[in-house]
Amino acid sequence: MKGFLLLLTVIVPISGGLVSCSSQVKARQPVSYHFQYGRTAMLKDGIAYAPKNAPAAVKRAIAAGNRLQNMPYKWGGGHAHLADSGYDCSGTVSYVLREAGLMKGCLPSKDYFGYGKKGEGKWITIYARNGHVFMTVAGLRLDTGGPGGESGPRWKTATRQGVGHVMRHPSGY
Template identity: 45%
Template sequence: MLRVYHKSSRILYNTAPEEFIDRVSRQAMLGIAVLTFIVPPVSADLFSASGPVVSGKTARLRFGRAAAPKNAPLAVKRAIWAANQLRSKPYRYGGGHKSFDDRGYDCSGTISYALGAAGLISSPMSSTEFSSYGERGPGKWITVYAREGHTFAVIAGVRLDTTPYDHYTGKWAPRWQTIYRPPRGFDARHPVGL
């Protein structure tokens, strides 16, 4: 019988009796077991698990970073903290579509990153896909506004967008935006329960 032990979590892995396992299968299973303990999940290193918090029900901006409401659900806080990580990333058309981890992000890549960190989606989505995401209408904590060609979100009262809406003074990049953007022409969607 092949046994694999892991000290830190005291896991014991037993396989079928040895006579049923050929040498190649044993090596393959051992390799998989070892990789399970060596390679951490992508989200463990990619997304921030902590960040600034404030009292109240609305996030607040300070120097371009959002502080999450202290009493917000953990998913909302994680979405905010993850979006803060994108402040230094440039706008890049198609960025964040193949993977949450990218050099730059477009609108739907930005929203995908935040929702992925919150555990609300498992892979990046396009603007068109966000038009049918979750439930219809504004959410209590998170609202995604989507139409073909663009998407943005309001998370705990603060807009996450790649366009400043004021096209004359703002910068195109994944950022928290301070200027109100009317949702006219967008489908409002929200994660179930949020």
């Protein structure tokens, strides 16, 4: 009997569409915060302040992120209850995007591979990898982990590795 070669192709649907890894834009640089007047948010005493010229959705996103400060990390937080007593990484990103009017409901971290548009955004960028997601809003990172040792949603200025993360952004932002 002659040998046969069986080739299987697996296509995984993500967020209503098909997404291949080759069509994604991966971060190649660390995620760093550098204040630029009029372009980036300012952080003072743990509270972020949006640039005056930022779009209204960006200002709403920063206000939402401010409401999450000092909340504890809670696995699954922000999914079963949109207003929760703690938030995980995807619950945090979902809360901020929802409050900014840039999405409905919430997504688990893996579904951010298909959210919005590919690449870095002008005002908001989502960094997704298998098992974790975080975001920058007006250049300021909102994350539940990484350098700094605190867990739970926090604005962070410390540099975090971006390598291995796929960058996505809300359309127009």
